[in-house]
Amino acid sequence: MKVEIYSDIACPWCYIGKRRFEQALDRFDGKDGVEVVYRPYQLVPDAPAEASPHRAWLAERYGPQSVAMDARVAELGAAEGIRYDFDAALHANTFLGHRLLHLAETEYGPAVQVALKEALLKAHFTDGVDIGDRAALTEIAVATGLDGERVAGYLAGEEGTAEVRAQLEEGRQLGISAVPTFVFEGKWAVQGGQEAETFLRVLTQVAAETATTESPEHGESCTDGSCAV
Template identity: 80%
Template sequence: MKVEIYSDIACPWCYLGKRRFEQALDRFPGKADVEVVYRPYQLVPDAPASASPHRAWLADRYGPQSVAMDDRVTELGRAEGVAFDFDTALHVNTFLGHRLLHLAETEYGAPAQSRLKELLLKAHFSDGVDVGDRAELTELAVAAGLDRDRAAGYLAGEEGAAEVRARLAEARELGISAVPTFVFEGRWAVQGGQEADTFLRVLEQVAADTAAESAAPAEAHGCTDGACAV
């Protein structure tokens, strides 16, 4: 089973969704046969390349309610073992990070990409790291198991940029407008950082449906705009 997770590095619900999905996957009997890959999505594609305080940016965008928004996510994070620190978090463009995730997947494999994704999310939300800084990204790449020289050279140029832009366009074409969005087998989509129990039920249902289809002629599924409800 292939699961493609469309998410952004600067998305707290993507962090929560990742943690909850992994909890479900650990409980799923068919875990060994599940391939998980991360697809790029940018909530703020026009974010600046220079970092600024997250709190100030969010207040400017959402007003007084921004503090309550952060507080709610922080409380939910505690239950999942995620330590959000929005006082030190930085608002910055995430395109470079998505390029690095593309490198991890294509040259090191899905497990390395997943390790890097976790490190990027933690760096951004817990450690106050500027995930738009090439030097910081290189260190995270090395921690995830990527070669230092390869990562640094890759980030210094434009390699992978066209591929990531194509993936971002693909997400729009699929009708994805919010993240995280989990796409199972390229056909079924589940949106949001659902509870682990919900993800487990989805995994079980997709596994059952695909097993049934392998034993009988496939039937048409009612899907529109590239997304299907489970």
């Protein structure tokens, strides 16, 4: 079974969704036969190259309610073992990070890409790292097992740019307008950072669908468990 997860590095619900999906996958009997691949999505594609404080950016965009928004996500994240530090977090353009994830998938494989995704999310939301900075991205990649010289050269050039832009466009063509969105076998989509039980039910139903002609139920929809443009 192939699961493609459309996700942005700067999406707090994507971090929660990743943890909950992985909890479900650990409990799924057929987990050894599941391939997980991350696909790019940018919540703010026109974010400037120079990073700025997350709190200030969110307040400008959503007003006074931004503090409560962060607090709610931090509380939910803590329940999943995630420590959000929104005071340290930086608003940054994520395109370079998506290029790096593409490199990890194509040259190191999906498992390394998943590990890199975790490292990037932690760097952004917990450690206050500028994920739009090439040197910082290279350091994260090396710690995840990628070759530093290869990564530095890759990020300095334009490799992977066309491919990532094509994947972003593919997501738009699929109608994906909020993340995280989990696409199972290229046919069925679940949106939002659903509970682990929901993901486990979907994994089980999709596995059954591959052997039958019945369509799986996707579980309840989520109104606030995803990040929308």
